[in-house]
Amino acid sequence: MEIHRFEKAWLGFALLLIVGLIATITYGAVGPGVAMISDSGGTIDSSALGEHEQFSDPGVRQVGENEYDVYVVAQQFIFRPGTNEPITLPADSTVTFHVASADVIHGFSITGTNVNTMAIPGQVSKITVEFDDPQTYGLVCHEYCGAAHHEMAGTIEVVP
């Protein structure tokens, strides 16, 4: 069957739109001074975080010259660290967050950026972020996790 020339043109246009849409989603909306590099994880026993090598004492670990690992426990209704004490990191650093939930599903979203993940019981969410300039970021839980979900927030301080 012969494809009409007009139809062909519209088909091409539609394909272009689809490719454009995917490209926009893939490379879109990056927040100021921040770039999300990857989003992957592993498994964990959420009921035994206290016995975990890293999550029993969550916080910032320096792993390279400008590289840091940050272990964060999300639980009703705080981030440890983050809520009671800020997560403090130097500017011009590459930071991998490892986020584990101690109870239910939580969110982990750095406000004003495209950095966000979910903390699902039984899994570790791992995201790598580049922090360029000194700035204070908000950290919020963007998954409903119970009565005080709206109060579950924290702070990330990127310092010179």
Ligand code: CUA
């Ligand atoms: Cu934790 Cu919403």
